[in-house]
Amino acid sequence: MTTLGDYLFVSGTLFAIGFAGVLLRRNVIIIFMALELMLNAANLSLVAFSRFRVSASGLPNYHAQVLVFFIITVAAAEVAVGLAIIVAVYRARRTTHVEDLNALKF
Amino acid sequence: MNSLLPWSALLVPLCASALIVLLFQRARQVSVFISVGAVLFSFVCSCLIFSRQDIAAAEIDWINFPGLLHVPIGFTLDRLSKTMLLIVTGVGALIHIYSIGYMREDDGEARYFAALSLFIFSMLGIVLANNFVMMFIFWELVGVSSYLLIGHWFMKDAAADAANKAFITNRVGDFGFMLGILMVWGATGTVIFREMAPRLTGLATNPAFLTLAVLLIFCGAVGKSAQFPLHVWLPDAMEGPTPVSALIHAATMVAAGVYMLVRVGFLVQASPDALRVISWIGTITALLAGLIATQQDDIKRILAYSTLSQLGYMIMAVGLASGETAMFHLFTHAFFKALLFLGAGSVIVALHHEQNIWKMGGQGKNLILTFVSFSVGTLALIGFPFFSGYFSKDAILALAYARQPVIFALALFTAFLTAFYMVRLFVVVFLGKPRSQTAFASQESPTTMLVPLVVLAICSLLGGYRFFAGRFLALPEEHHTGLVIPLLPLVAMTAGSVLAFLLYRGRATDPLNLRALRDRLYLDEFYGWIIEHTQDALARLSAFIDRWLIDAGAVRGASSATWGFGTVLRLLQVGNLQAYAILFGFGIVWVIYFVIFR
Numbered sequence: 287m288t289t290l291g292d293y294l295f296v297s298g299t300l301f302a303i304g305f306a307g308v309l310l311r312r313n314v315i316i317i318f319m320a321l322e323l324m325l326n327a328a329n330l331s332l333v334a335f336s337r338f339r340v341s342a343s344g345l346p347n348y349h350a351q352v353l354v355f356f357i358i359t360v361a362a363a364e365v366a367v368g369l370a371i372i373v374a375v376y377r378a379r380r381t382t383h384v385e386d387l388n389a390l391k392f
Numbered sequence: 393m394n395s396l397l398p399w400s401a402l403l404v405p406l407c408a409s410a411l412i413v414l415l416f417q418r419a420r421q422v423s424v425f426i427s428v429g430a431v432l433f434s435f436v437c438s439c440l441i442f443s444r445q446d447i448a449a450a451e452i453d454w455i456n457f458p459g460l461l462h463v464p465i466g467f468t469l470d471r472l473s474k475t476m477l478l479i480v481t482g483v484g485a486l487i488h489i490y491s492i493g494y495m496r497e498d499d500g501e502a503r504y505f506a507a508l509s510l511f512i513f514s515m516l517g518i519v520l521a522n523n524f525v526m527m528f529i530f531w532e533l534v535g536v537s538s539y540l541l542i543g544h545w546f547m548k549d550a551a552a553d554a555a556n557k558a559f560i561t562n563r564v565g566d567f568g569f570m571l572g573i574l575m576v577w578g579a580t581g582t583v584i585f586r587e588m589a590p591r592l593t594g595l596a597t598n599p600a601f602l603t604l605a606v607l608l609i610f611c612g613a614v615g616k617s618a619q620f621p622l623h624v625w626l627p628d629a630m631e632g633p634t635p636v637s638a639l640i641h642a643a644t645m646v647a648a649g650v651y652m653l654v655r656v657g658f659l660v661q662a663s664p665d666a667l668r669v670i671s672w673i674g675t676i677t678a679l680l681a682g683l684i685a686t687q688q689d690d691i692k693r694i695l696a697y698s699t700l701s702q703l704g705y706m707i708m709a710v711g712l713a714s715g716e717t718a719m720f721h722l723f724t725h726a727f728f729k730a731l732l733f734l735g736a737g738s739v740i741v742a743l744h745h746e747q748n749i750w751k752m753g754g755q756g757k758n759l760i761l762t763f764v765s766f767s768v769g770t771l772a773l774i775g776f777p778f779f780s781g782y783f784s785k786d787a788i789l790a791l792a793y794a795r796q797p798v799i800f801a802l803a804l805f806t807a808f809l810t811a812f813y814m815v816r817l818f819v820v821v822f823l824g825k826p827r828s829q830t831a832f833a834s835q836e837s838p839t840t841m842l843v844p845l846v847v848l849a850i851c852s853l854l855g856g857y858r859f860f861a862g863r864f865l866a867l868p869e870e871h872h873t874g875l876v877i878p879l880l881p882l883v884a885m886t887a888g889s890v891l892a893f894l895l896y897r898g899r900a901t902d903p904l905n906l907r908a909l910r911d912r913l914y915l916d917e918f919y920g921w922i923i924e925h926t927q928d929a930l931a932r933l934s935a936f937i938d939r940w941l942i943d944a945g946a947v948r949g950a951s952s953a954t955w956g957f958g959t960v961l962r963l964l965q966v967g968n969l970q971a972y973a974i975l976f977g978f979g980i981v982w983v984i985y986f987v988i989f990r
Contacts, residue, residue, distance in 0.1 A: 309970050384969040391967025
């Protein structure tokens with residue numbers, strides 16, 4: 287029997303992996319993918335909460351599921367904008383490595 | 393009975409002044425005519441006012457906040473102000489006439505007469521005012537016209553400086569005067585003299601407040617009547633034309649302080665402590681000025697110090713709680729001091745503007761009429777029996793004898809000094825041999841200058857007698873002093889005169905040479921030193937505040953604080969995306985910690 291704790295553990299692991307990816311990888315596209323991973327970790331925990339918080343009438347809590355759809359939609363939009371920015375940066379700078387994109391310092 | 397007379401007496405000189413300034417600057421004859429006409433008109437009005445018992449004038453409501461402040465423009469028409477009206481317009485008219493001759497060759501004649509008319513207007517305003525605010529306004533106007541007239545020859549640095557000095561010194565006193573007026577208003581709720589007296593009873597419970605208020609009001613008199621320690625402007629004011637010195641700085645304006653104190657006598661006499669201070673200030677002024685006058689060489693300066701000394705006598709009388717005595721001396725002094733100044737002016741003109749007495753001498757033969765009238769003035773001033781000064785000065789001395797023996801002794805010594813310096817002046821200028829080329833060839837002045845001399849000489853002869861002065865003044869009651877009063881002043885006067893006569897007869901230079909008195913007891917230098925040092929100290933203080941608190945603290949402090957924070961904060965701006973992400977992560981953890989665990 288899988289409990290809410292198991293789901294949250296998986297979700298936390300996914301989030302940690304994603305965060306590590308964001309911190310450690312050098313390629314912007316990989317960092318982007320790691321970000322998506324963090325978003326999906328959040329989605330997973332929301333769905334788990336929905337599943338395990340059943341109301342008195344036997345129905346799951348749909349608020350969390352609605353929130354998940356929002357996140358999926360916003361993530362899709364974010365991917366569109368983000369990839370476009372990455373393409374633009376690549377065209378301008380001929381690189382997608384973050385240590386080369388350091389113009390914003392004093 | 394309402395009458396237009398007071399209004400016309402007051403306003404005609406103002407109109408004359410405005411007319412001259414606006415239309416007749418170029419036309420000298422016309423401006424002289426207008427100005428002299430205006431003052432004669434005022435004199436006639438004053439005579440008519442004086443002759444009517446129950447005269448009154450319409451009042452204008454100027455400021456009126458019911459229950460709080462009521463300032464009308466209205467007139468006090470009692471015996472005191474009627475007499476002052478006569479003195480101001482009478483002596484004023486004579487001096488206007490004298491000025492026709494004296495200023496004949498001056499380029500600024502029109503300007504001079506405009507200022508003179510303005511002065512008559514302002515002085516009449518002080519005399520007629522029935523409340524403190526109106527009096528203060530005219531008080532300042534008198535200051536302005538005095539400034540204009542002292543600085544008449546403004547191309548001369550000394551005259552311009554003297555005008556400034558007079559004005560600024562007066563401002564010091566007037567500031568106190570204003571505070572005093574405000575205090576009295578605050579305590580009684582009114583500025584009108586007539587309404588003030590009955591409300592004073594409430595103040596009797598707070599004598600310190602009353603004393604302070606009276607002393608502050610007295611400050612105004614100290615400035616205007618040139619009492620110690622604000623007396624320094626009057627001798628310098630002699631840079632103005634001589635008729636101005638006679639009218640403003642001897643007969644009328646400087647007497648305004650005395651007049652004001654007598655006008656609010658009920659207030660002044662309510663505070664015994666203030667009276668004590670006032671009488672001592674008067675005594676000190678009389679004594680100091682008398683001492684300094686004995687060693688001056690400029691004929692007008694001697695007379696100026698003599699004026700100071702006589703004003704000291706008047707203030708002394710005010711301080712000894714006898715306004716009548718003060719007014720009596722003011723009355724006689726106005727005549728004989730104006731006479732002396734005009735006589736001096738006549739000598740000065742005859743000698744082509746030579747003012748040093750050691751370059752005169754022997755003028756008794758050349759200027760006979762001036763000589764005679766000047767002798768009358770001198771005798772009146774030193775208190776020679778049966779001249780006007782004899783009566784009024786003896787009245788003051790009798791008063792002092794009855795009230796304060798120490799002040800009496802000092803006043804007696806001042807009487808001795810008065811005789812000494814006046815006889816010195818008289819002997820050196822009029823007797824002996826001429827000591828310069830111009831003194832040989834001097835000629836008597838024009839008639840317009842001599843007529844006022846004669847009229848004033850007659851007034852100086854008669855001014856002290858009861859049948860003459862009693863018409864104009866409430867004379868002081870007689871003090872029973874036995875033989876002391878006619879005798880002791882007589883001895884002092886004789887001693888001073890004889891001493892001066894023996895000492896100065898036939899001399900060509902001053903046998904006495906007292907540096908300290910010659911240099912006016914170094915009071916000017918002392919004031920200069922104080923002002924310089926306070927100014928330096930203030931400058932140093934404000935430089936410190938500016939340099940260290942404002943520049944270093946506020947201005948540079950703000951900029952270096954911004955710089956400092958910037959320097960620290962820009963260490964965080966490394967330009968590395970992942971460093972930002974880690975900081976961002978820490979931030980989140982910190983926020984979560986605060987939201988959930990605290």
